[in-house]
Amino acid sequence: MGLTRFSQDAGNSDDVLSVAVEQVKDPESVVVKIKEHLGEHFEQHYVKRKNRVYVTVRKEAVRKCAKFIFESLGARLSTVTCVDKNFRFELIYHFTFDNTGLVLNIKCLIPKYEPKVESVSEIIFGANWIEREIKDLFGVEFVGHPNPERLILSDDWPENEYPLRRRLIE
Amino acid sequence: MPETIIPIGPYHPALKEPEFFQLIVEGEKIVDVKMRMGYIHRGIEFLASKKTIHQIPVLVERICGICSHCHPTCFCQAVEDAGDIEVPDRARYIRTIIAELERIHSHLLWAGVAAHLIGYDTLFMYFWRYREPVCNLFELLTGNRQNYAMECVGGVRRDIDFKMSKDKILKVLSEIKPAILRLANSIAEDPVVKARMVGIGVLSQHDARKYCVVGPTARGSGLKIDVRICEPYDAYKEVGVDMKVFTEGDAMARTLVRIHEVLESMEIIGRAIDAIPNGPIQVELKEPPKGEGVGKVEAPRGEDIHYVALNGTVIPERLKVRAPSYVNLPSLTPQLIGHDIADAPIIIGAVDPCMSCTDRMVSIVDRKRNDKVILSLEELAQFGRKNKNPLKVRR
């Protein structure tokens, strides 16, 4: 019993990945490129291991940085994590380079008294739900989100109350 | 033409799990989709902040019953990444074998459900029949048909005696392989199945990239995304994986990707059993790991990613779970628009949405909404009798 239809259609040629532009192999060179692109907005970085790189950028540059990584470096946004650091929120954008398996974690810190950051949903459609979820659970406002209504919390959930946000001790 | 809203769900026979899709249709054509979540929300990320890193594998195993090996593996990988823990070789191989068996079980389960969605119950029964021996293998290897509880940070909890079980595994796999090929051909060649699946729910490569989809959904749209190849974890570097990519992007392409993966998984298991080394299955943790780590696993539905921040205690500071269905579900919007209502179940099904995974952290309490567009099932029922167009009445 042959599997005729499958073997014909299965393509493994390299040109199928037409959208992804030039992917970079070396983690250091990725960091260098981002540094060049962002200039003063680049704060620091450390390479935890070959495939895990953490870069901290200023919150003003998040959108610019995401656009650069997604469109020019050809990475994919895996998810966005929000961590409550008591007086600040830490947003971590996990970008994946599908050729090399490099996970590039772009961190930015935003103050809790004014939790605002630029949205990347216009550039990356996949970030839409992710950002709405963070808005619901932590109250981080994504400026420029195309559809910032509630995704996961109910309508009778009280305003200014976020289930995963820590209360500050007064 | 007036717009009508057809609710699919939350409790609907096509969706074995509750979820609420609202198809806004003009006549028979879908013009917009609204999705609602939270029907299976259990607050897992909240619960994880109260449990130790040894308890969390048990918790994340219950995010989703179908990928109940991937989530614990992913969590353990994240912790191992944070604490620089080296997993013994034998443990890596055991993880690989269980993961691939799980992929076979999951894809056969999905194929059955997809056949059921287009009303082909005979095929559904056949696929599930051939899934049953795989469940037996799980029982033999791990002691349970589902929820295998094999993972722990730093290795696996139980050793497998491959001297005893090797023949059994290979025998079962060689028995179901010709049957799966036969069923696969009956899908690929049946004219009615083709009419229901070819060209249905097309997700272009451009959209696939914009929506950041993963797994078979991405590979059916021509994106080469497979964590097992681009960042080999467990024993995949040694045993090797072959990736099949289809460029059509329709429901049929995704089906074929999955069937190929089942066949490939069988090969991987064979190679892994041959090459498995002897040795310890677990490393002892001297002290709780510290730092942050990212774990990535290729679940049957795509890339599963866990982020964990550890502060030197056994209770993690933050666990973030992103299941593959969470990014695959939004991509339904471009797929559904322009199709018939009758195609909606198979389009939704072809993405293989795992609502339990997706809903692990959200919460909705009520569906009473004052929004003008969204009507509940009962409201629609009342309007249905008096007026064909509920929207008009509401506005």
Added chain:
Amino acid sequence: MGLINLARKKSPWVFHFNSGSCNNCDIELIDVLTPRYDVERFGILLQGSIRHADLLIVTGPVNKQAAPRLKRVYEQMPRPKLVMALGTCAISRGIFDGSYTIVGPVDQIVPVDVFVPGCPPRPEAIIDGVVKALAKLG
């Protein structure tokens, strides 16, 4: 009445309600319909509409969103009604105990006739549960 009771026991139609379970119980429930267990031998059929059902099988720990719907589904069911709580979460909330969104277990929401423990319960246990539920018909 004897004949009617016999008929009810020989033809239990089942409606499945997922109130926030992790899928495992649901898979095992579908599994009992498939060739290896084939419960159509005993007249058990899975129905799509609650109006056709004799036995309501509830899986999961019942979260806030599912609770009112579970109640409504129970009310829509024609008499005589039987309810089965399937799996550890449905019986005691299981591992999800302590979460802010769980209001279950099932017997806090609707009266339950039979409990089937296990995470997930084996298909044989599910069939046994149906038999025990039917025994309640008298």
Added chain:
Amino acid sequence: MNLVEVILSVFLFPGFIFTSNIGLFFAWVNRKILARLQWRVGPPIYQPWVDILKLLSKQTIIPSTAHKAAFILAPMIGFTATFVVPLMLPIVYSAPVFSFLGDLIVLVYLLALPGIALMVGGSASGNPYGSVGSSREMMLLLSYELPFIIAIFTVVAKVGGLSITGVVEHQIESGTCLFFTASGFLAFIAAFASSLAKLSLNPFEIPDAKTEIVAGPYTEYSGGLLAIFKLTHAMLLCILTWTLVTLFFGGLVVDFTSQVTVVASSVLCVVKLVGLLFVVSIVHGINPRARIDQTLKFFWLYLTAIACGGLIMVFLGW
């Protein structure tokens, strides 16, 4: 024919009691064949009777959103229409209970009634799935009625009369079944596919597609009313097979010339009925569900063409 005989024939044989029991038996055969196809054991032989009895004993809920009269009357109308049909079909050698000129036309109308009843019931239930189900039933009705009527016309043209008894007699006299003539074969294909659609079996299980629209028109029905629908469906399974056998396979005729021929021809009758049922069940088992627009296209383009071809061939003398 006196009144007692009429009453007996309406309610006992070949009317309600006989047809419903044979229908339930056929429903069991259908389920059993499906189960065997699907590698399962299948239900025990008493299952359909038990199901009906249980449904009759359950509470019948009439939803508040429903239009009460139509909701209750719809299953009754479909049911009544169904159990009148066997009175017009010839059984054994006797003439049917009611035989009149043009009874073939009445048959076509009566066989359309259960579908219409389902449509009315679905839309009266005030449930969105019910409404979608009944609109699908309407589309299906529109699509299969045309080829079905053309197929019947083919038979009429071939036989040269509008009576069912005439069709059977013609087949006995000519010594061959209509199925074995070229035109009759084409007409049979059209009538067979239409019957599958009337029974809403795959590939035309569209109005009550479980995974798309819950239970379609049946969604809000429970208890006794659902039992009536189920019984109607079972009887329809019997009656449509019976009609097809009557029109295309020489009917259920018992030859009373000697004991041997009685046994042989009786066995032949059963073989005809059950054989056709087997084909119906197997076609149901090995096909997925088509979409409504695909079905419409299939019936209006291909099947109508086939049926018309049959009609033309009659005039060519084939």
